[in-house]
Amino acid sequence: MNTFVLKATAPALLLLASLSISATAQTASPNHAGTRVSEQKAQKRADYLEKRIRELHAKLKITDKQSTQWDAYAKTMRDNADSTDQAFRDRGQKLPTLNADEAMKSYADLAQLHADNMKKLAASFHALYGVLSDEQKAIADKLFRHEQEEHHHRRHK
Template identity: 55%
Template sequence: MKNTIRKTAVPVVLSLAMFAGAVFAQEGSTAPASASSAAAPAAKTHAERRADAVEQRINDMHTQLKITDAQSTQWNAYAQTMRDNATKAASAFHDRSQKMSTMNADDVMKSYAELAQMHADDMQKLSSAWSALYAALSPDQKQIADDMFHNRAAHPHSMPRKHAAKPASASSSATTSGT
């Protein structure tokens, strides 16, 4: 029973934590560009690194999928949903952390349930935005997306990687040995 709960809860917590820092970065990134570039280079906060990671993910996906001008409306909606979800999650985690010292066990459990529900709702929004984008992709782009998401499912906390095509001999030897 404990293993079942752990196997269920850990991915949810990690998924929620993945988005936690983005809000802090969004708040920090509202400063004018000239002010941040004029200041001496300083180490980025966790929030800034998380926001950068969300933007990097968006940029990487845009590049890998080879999004066209004709697909920009669907792409922009998907990318904005990613940003909004990250911002919302980070804000919720920040609010929860501010209240944690005064929460009792019941409050902690309820706040965790609220975070999990928020994450589920946000994933539904992201899924809808993705469906609209996916419908606009070419067959080649869909194959790239399928490969990206299969790799992402196998390694949920890593960035998709481009895989080299298997050598023809590897796939043909596997099929000929069974006949």
């Protein structure tokens, strides 16, 4: 896979990682207070995603001519976040009753979902990157490289 595409997906990786962590932390609660907290967390994640999409749109200076590819990329980000959130909620509900073998398989399923989502995101980004101007590509290259370096630095502190 193209190195740039991997770098370009760093923001999505960060987003999915943050969604995964927060979704894992929340387990299904039978009471209404727990449900309300889960809904509030889900709304916060959705708000963060929309903010991130708006920021990327502005920083990349997406034009009207690029809106089809941009919209596909943004939709992929939203769809991936939704499927990841749902998968973690489902796992959180089942986890208390899973044996070790089932828990390991469920974790592998989450990892596969993440890989599948990243392939979808990389494909939609590739289409977007193909219609960017040289100036926009330079912005994207710098933006995504910087974010990946920050992510790497945080993980290895």
